[in-house]
Amino acid sequence: MTSNTNTNRTTSERFAATRWSIVRSAGGGDSRQRDVALEQLCRTYWQPLYAYVRRRGKSPEDAADLTQEFFARLLAGDSLETVAPEKGRFRAFLLAAVKHFLANDHDRRMAAKRGGGAVHLSLDMADAETLYQQAAPAALQPDRLFDRQWALTVLEVALDRLRAEHDTPEKLCLFEGLKGTLTADAGPAGYAALGQSLGLSEGAVKVTAHRLRKRYREMLKAEVAATVEDPAQVAEELQALMAAFGE
Numbered sequence: 001m002t003s004n005t006n007t008n009r010t011t012s013e014r015f016a017a018t019r020w021s022i023v024r025s026a027g028g029g030d031s032r033q034r035d036v037a038l039e040q041l042c043r044t045y046w047q048p049l050y051a052y053v054r055r056r057g058k059s060p061e062d063a064a065d066l067t068q069e070f071f072a073r074l075l076a077g078d079s080l081e082t083v084a085p086e087k088g089r090f091r092a093f094l095l096a097a098v099k100h101f102l103a104n105d106h107d108r109r110m111a112a113k114r115g116g117g118a119v120h121l122s123l124d125m126a127d128a129e130t131l132y133q134q135a136a137p138a139a140l141q142p143d144r145l146f147d148r149q150w151a152l153t154v155l156e157v158a159l160d161r162l163r164a165e166h167d168t169p170e171k172l173c174l175f176e177g178l179k180g181t182l183t184a185d186a187g188p189a190g191y192a193a194l195g196q197s198l199g200l201s202e203g204a205v206k207v208t209a210h211r212l213r214k215r216y217r218e219m220l221k222a223e224v225a226a227t228v229e230d231p232a233q234v235a236e237e238l239q240a241l242m243a244a245f246g247e
Contacts, residue, residue, distance in 0.1 A: 148244045181212065
């Protein structure tokens with residue numbers, strides 16, 4: 001009984017201390033914990049914002065500059081004070097905030113140099129345009145594109161964290177061999193072929209792939225939980241992200 005109680009408490013505390021809930025509870029204050037949590041979110045989720053700004057008709061150069069400036073101003077606390085929390089979801093908040101930011105871009109440019117007085121966040125945008133071109137169907141409207149890029153980012157972050165857990169050459173080799181089974185069942189023939197390539201039995205491959213999928217789902221859930229304010233929103237947010245890949 002004690003063990004289960006401790007496990008439940010640990011799970012509850014993990015959800016209670018998500019990055020977005022830390023940001024929201026701290027508001028516009030000077031909390032170091034709030035600043036770190038917000039910067040982590042910004043560094044993780046800049047690509048969907050870049051794609052959104054590009055789809056709004058900005059050039060690659062302007063989109064990069066605007067994305068940098070937007071996050072700099074977000075870190076400075078501007079949007080946290082002026083934009084509603086959008087039902088406790090960082091994804092929805094960020095989209096509302098960038099729309100507000102772009103709507104006021106002309107007036108802001110007339111008033112000061114781009115980024116003047118802001119806290120700067122250095123983002124590596126070397127591959128931003130390449131990623132945009134690869135994963136941006138021409139028919140998607142800006143909002144839909146933002147949601148799809150967001151979903152792709154969540155999947156990529158979860159995959160990277162799962163890969164990082166395989167911290168030996170042998171484990172990494174196994175992960176790379178089986179990562180294709182994370183989103184699709186390989187079938188009997190596929191598992192047999194994987195077993196031959198990895199030096200494992202078909203049964204061992206199936207068991208390992210099952211465990212890997214379970215851990216991947218846990219990683220996805222944890223990443224989504226970091227971007228919502230209420231643990232009850234996690235399942236709904238996961239469904240929304242998966243729906244972003246629909247037509």
